[in-house]
């Protein structure tokens with residue numbers, strides 16, 4: 001991705017003292033030479049759900065919002081500061097789909113980056129294989145236009161805008177029949 005939109009290049013002034021003497025001190029860190037404030041642009045934690053229907057098809061949602069409006073997505077979202085990734089995915093499925101989780105197991109973590117507000121955002125996505133109490137009567141919220149089920153081997157990876165999701169699906173294609 002274009003290095004001009006990497007956070008170390010977007011943040012030009014110290015957020016504490018406003019100094020422009022704000023240097024890049026590492027691949028993801030800045031240091032203020034006037035007030036010594038250090039900041040690291042660490043990846044944010046996110047969580048995604050891998051939900052299969054009775055035919056073994058994977059649930060994907062259509063994004064109603066940018067970035068990547070109209071493209072496919074996995075249900076999920078960011079982990080709040082005081083949450084576990086498990087709590088986050090349970091909350092997100094309830095908020096996004098009105099769904100209740102019955103069983104879950106950890107699948108793996110996948111790094112991601114995307115452009116938002118003119119800057120690269122870095123995340124680490126924890127993925128969980130999830131069984132919902134029911135796939136009936138899901139209530140998608142405003143950021144989703146449709147809930148779809150796709151056979152793993154039929155998913156067009158170009159329809160998945162996020163690297164972490166393409167890598168997740170490729171891993172699923174290798175490990176599930």
Ligand SMILES: [Zn+2]
Pocket residue numbers: 014015016017018019032033034035036037
């Ligand atoms: Zn400063």
